[in-house]
Amino acid sequence: MVLNDQEVEVFPDSKALTLAAARRIALLANSAVQDHGVFAVALSGGSTPSALYRLMATDETIRSKMPWRNIHFFFGDERHVGPEHKESNFRMANEAMFQALGTKDLHIHRILAELTSASEAAEQYEADLREFFGPRGLLAEGLPRFDLILLGMGPDGHTASLFPNSSGLRETARWVIANWVEKFKTDRITVTFPVLNSAAEVIVLVAGEEKAPIVTKALNREAGDYPIQAVRPIHGIKRWMLDASAAAGIRTLASEAHPR
Numbered sequence: 001m002v003l004n005d006q007e008v009e010v011f012p013d014s015k016a017l018t019l020a021a022a023r024r025i026a027l028l029a030n031s032a033v034q035d036h037g038v039f040a041v042a043l044s045g046g047s048t049p050s051a052l053y054r055l056m057a058t059d060e061t062i063r064s065k066m067p068w069r070n071i072h073f074f075f076g077d078e079r080h081v082g083p084e085h086k087e088s089n090f091r092m093a094n095e096a097m098f099q100a101l102g103t104k105d106l107h108i109h110r111i112l113a114e115l116t117s118a119s120e121a122a123e124q125y126e127a128d129l130r131e132f133f134g135p136r137g138l139l140a141e142g143l144p145r146f147d148l149i150l151l152g153m154g155p156d157g158h159t160a161s162l163f164p165n166s167s168g169l170r171e172t173a174r175w176v177i178a179n180w181v182e183k184f185k186t187d188r189i190t191v192t193f194p195v196l197n198s199a200a201e202v203i204v205l206v207a208g209e210e211k212a213p214i215v216t217k218a219l220n221r222e223a224g225d226y227p228i229q230a231v232r233p234i235h236g237i238k239r240w241m242l243d244a245s246a247a248a249g250i251r252t253l254a255s256e257a258h259p260r
C-alpha cells in the first residue's frame with residue numbers, strides 16, 4: 001500500500017519480514033550489477049537487521065542469488081567504538097554475515113570508529129565514499145547515489161544516527177558527520193540527509209509491537225516531526241517493510257488513505 005506517498009509493506013511476522021527483505025535486496029543487487037557493475041549498499045545497525053544479515057549469508061535460496069563479489073558494503077552509521085566492541089554495528093554485521101561468507105572476497109567499507117576523534121572518522125569515511133562513488137560516476141547532483149540504504153528506526157523516530165534535536169539534522173553539505181547524541185552523551189558517526197535522500201532506494205526495516213506507536217506517528221504526516229520523516233529520496237523510493245506487530249497502528253491511516 002502507499003501511505004503519504006511512501007511504499008508500506010506489512011508481513012505477518014518477523015520471519016516473513018526478514019525473508020521478504022532478503023529477497024528485495026537480492027533483486028536490487030542483481031539489477032544494480034547488471035546496470036552499472038556494482039551494488040553499493042549501506043547497512044543499518046541496531047538489533048533489527050541482524051536476522052536479515054544472517055539469513056542472507058546462510059539461506060541457500062538467497063545466498064546463491066547474491067552477486068557477492070560485486071557488492072560494496074558500507075554503513076549508514078556507527079557508534080564511536082572499535083570493531084570488537086559489543087556496541088559496534090560493524091561487529092554485528094561481521095558476526096551475522098561477513099564471517100559466514102568469508103571476508104576475503106568481500107568489499108567492506110568500515111567506518112574507522114576506533115579513532116579518538118569521531119570527526120576524523122567521519123572525514124575519513126566521507127573520503128572513502130568520494131573515492132568509491134566519484135570515479136564510478138555514481139553521483140546524483142554531486143551526491144553519492146547508493147543503490148540501497150537500509151535503515152532502522154528508534155522509538156523516538158531517529159534513523160541512522162540522526163536523533164531528534166541533534167545538530168546533524170541541519171547538515172546540508174557534508175556526506176558524513178560526527179553527531180553528538182545528548183541522551184547517550186556520545187558522538188555517533190552517521191551519513192547525513194543529503195546522502196539518504198540521494199539513494200535509489202531506502203528500506204526502513206521495523207519489527208516489534210514496541211515500535212507500533214512511532215511507526216503510526218511517522219507515517220501520519222500530521223504527527224510531529226521525526227527524523228525518519230525527513231528521509232524522502234528525491235529520485236528514489238522509500239519503502240517501509242514492517243511486521244504486523246510494528247504495523248498494528250496504521251490500519252486507521254490505511255483505511256483513511258484507501259477508503260473502500
Ligand code: 6PG
Nearest residue numbers: 045046047048152153154159160
Ligand atoms: C544504530 C542504528 C539505529 C537503529 C535504531 C533501531 O546504530 O543504532 O543505526 O538507527 O537502526 O536505533 O535500533 P533497533 O533495531 O535495535 O531497534
